[in-house]
Amino acid sequence: MSGEAFKVLECPELGRYAVTTKKLKAGEELFEEKPFAIGPKSDSPPVCLECCVPVDGSAFGPKCPQCGWPLCEECVRSVVYHKAECDLFVKNKVKFQNVDDSTAGCVQLDCITPLRVLLAKEADPERWNAEISRMQDHREERRGSTFWDADQKNVVEFLRSECGLKDRCSEELIQQVIGILEVNAFEARTSSGYTIRGLYPKLAIMAHSCVPNVVHSIHPSKDYRLTARTAIDVEEGSKLYTTYTYTLSGTMVRQAALKSTKYFTCQCKRCLDPTELGTHFSSLKCQKCDNGVIVSSKPTDEEAEWHCTHCEYKLKGAAMAKAIQVMQAEIDELAYMEYGPERLESFERVFKKYRSVLHPLHFINTSIRNSLIELYGRIPGYMMPELPDILLERKIELCKDILRVNDVFEPGKSRSRAMLLYELHAPIVVLAQSEYAHGSLDGEPLKKRLQEAIALLEESSEILKWEDPTTPEGILANVAKQSMVQLRQSMEIANLGK
Numbered sequence: 001m002s003g004e005a006f007k008v009l010e011c012p013e014l015g016r017y018a019v020t021t022k023k024l025k026a027g028e029e030l031f032e033e034k035p036f037a038i039g040p041k042s043d044s045p046p047v048c049l050e051c052c053v054p055v056d057g058s059a060f061g062p063k064c065p066q067c068g069w070p071l072c073e074e075c076v077r078s079v080v081y082h083k084a085e086c087d088l089f090v091k092n093k094v095k096f097q098n099v100d101d102s103t104a105g106c107v108q109l110d111c112i113t114p115l116r117v118l119l120a121k122e123a124d125p126e127r128w129n130a131e132i133s134r135m136q137d138h139r140e141e142r143r144g145s146t147f148w149d150a151d152q153k154n155v156v157e158f159l160r161s162e163c164g165l166k167d168r169c170s171e172e173l174i175q176q177v178i179g180i181l182e183v184n185a186f187e188a189r190t191s192s193g194y195t196i197r198g199l200y201p202k203l204a205i206m207a208h209s210c211v212p213n214v215v216h217s218i219h220p221s222k223d224y225r226l227t228a229r230t231a232i233d234v235e236e237g238s239k240l241y242t243t244y245t246y247t248l249s250g251t252m253v254r255q256a257a258l259k260s261t262k263y264f265t266c267q268c269k270r271c272l273d274p275t276e277l278g279t280h281f282s283s284l285k286c287q288k289c290d291n292g293v294i295v296s297s298k299p300t301d302e303e304a305e306w307h308c309t310h311c312e313y314k315l316k317g318a319a320m321a322k323a324i325q326v327m328q329a330e331i332d333e334l335a336y337m338e339y340g341p342e343r344l345e346s347f348e349r350v351f352k353k354y355r356s357v358l359h360p361l362h363f364i365n366t367s368i369r370n371s372l373i374e375l376y377g378r379i380p381g382y383m384m385p386e387l388p389d390i391l392l393e394r395k396i397e398l399c400k401d402i403l404r405v406n407d408v409f410e411p412g413k414s415r416s417r418a419m420l421l422y423e424l425h426a427p428i429v430v431l432a433q434s435e436y437a438h439g440s441l442d443g444e445p446l447k448k449r450l451q452e453a454i455a456l457l458e459e460s461s462e463i464l465k466w467e468d469p470t471t472p473e474g475i476l477a478n479v480a481k482q483s484m485v486q487l488r489q490s491m492e493i494a495n496l497g498k
């Protein structure tokens with residue numbers, strides 16, 4: 001398979017991968033594709049099998065009138081994604097077992113997405129043969145693991161015996177499909193923001209890098225079609241990289257995720273560099289000397305020693321992992337707090353607490369910053385118009401600090417950059433308005449500030465215009481555009497030009 005802008009090559013280290021056939025500009029469309037199948041992620045709590053909204057999985061929860069599996073009231077009227085499995089469940093009288101705890105993972109749903117892939121294989125054997133059957137499934141690494149055994153019981157045996165697929169699907173085929181999904185599926189979000197997984201065979205050919213040069217958007221309103229684009233300018237003959245992990249996590253965390261679910265050790269330039277490309281995203285401040293930072297001696301090896309760049313201080317890999325785990329657990333706790341002032345103040349407190357321990361751009365600090373910018377301007381007592389100048393400056397600083405690392409790890413036209421630019425424009429405008437009202441900002445400096453905000457909105461909406469208009473990001477694209485028009489009008493009224 002090849003597209004115009006790239007061709008597919010193969011090597012022992014990466015398997016298949018994509019290389020550009022010409023020089024590409026940032027934002028160029030690489031391809032569009034429809035998913036082979038979409039469905040709930042594994043270990044999903046009870047969700048509607050059509051729109052994937054979480055539902056009550058107890059006897060009182062909404063059910064499909066045909067098969068009795070979870071289906072929300074909205075979706076009862078018409079189903080598309082749930083249709084094929086519904087027919088199978090009805091034919092074989094496969095009942096959903098009600099659950100008491102609707103927040104916990106519901107193993108019965110683990111069979112849904114593999115089943116959809118198996119049924120899509122039967123419905124479209126040509127696409128299966130051309131695009132899916134060759135996908136890496138790492139069956140040999142998975143075989144015999146606890147996950148393999150659980151899948152064998154909850155999915156393979158369930159589909160073959162209860163759902164009557166014994167003559168249609170071998171055990172090996174079902175395990176292949178489970179592996180294909182684990183290694184290749186991408187997270188997608190429904191219009192209402194719930195995460196699901198989708199199998200996109202072209203996107204899945206791209207190798208992984210912790211600094212990707214490809215971005216993609218998934219369109220729930222267009223049957224979850226996906227569009228892939230270059231994030232930055234790419235030279236002819238370059239590998240195209242997407243990312244399989246969360247880029248704003250540290251090397252230790254990314255490596256562990258890649259090893260456990262994708263079965264490889266990432267050797268990208270970021271993973272090999274103890275400073276993570278100069279950001280010190282995983283570094284701690286040395287407590288034994290004034291100037292040193294503690295970095296790993298070999299970031300791709302979780303057991304490798306960490307050392308101070310300035311003094312003799314050393315720390316075992318396991319001790320560093322433990323320290324990070326403790327701090328991370330404290331942050332994770334805060335995420336359960338109600339969305340309000342106490343939550344904001346707690347994040348600020350923890351941020352201060354670890355100031356002397358973590359490097360300023362450490363990923364834990366970055367994740368706290370992300371939580372804080374979400375709160376400043378959006379909760380009672382901290383709404384945008386009531387923020388004092390000092391807190392407006394705080395939000396500006398937080399956004400700029402996240403942008404510093406985001407631009408290194410997700411360079412170019414990334415969705416995360418667009419969202420951050422949008423977040424940044426608001427405190428800049430409100431601070432300018434406040435200073436104007438106090439008489440400390442006027443004329444050319446005021447114009448410059450407003451032009452800065454307009455430029456942020458312009459870039460943000462240019463990137464977000466690729467998003468589905470029904471998603472939060474797509475909606476924000478329009479909001480950013482409207483804010484830009486309003487700002488320009490205000491500048492004209494105030495005789496500040498455009």
Ligand SMILES: C[S@@+](CC[C@H](N)C(=O)[O-])C[C@H]1O[C@@H](n2cnc3c(N)ncnc32)[C@H](O)[C@@H]1O
Nearest residue numbers: 014015016135136183184204205207208262264
């Ligand atoms: C989504 S698939 C990519 C396509 C795959 N190479 C193929 O031939 O079907 C993910 C798998 O590709 C390989 N892979 C992708 N990126 C890699 C990288 N940066 N380093 C090593 N292996 C990689 C790993 O085996 C991984 O489990």
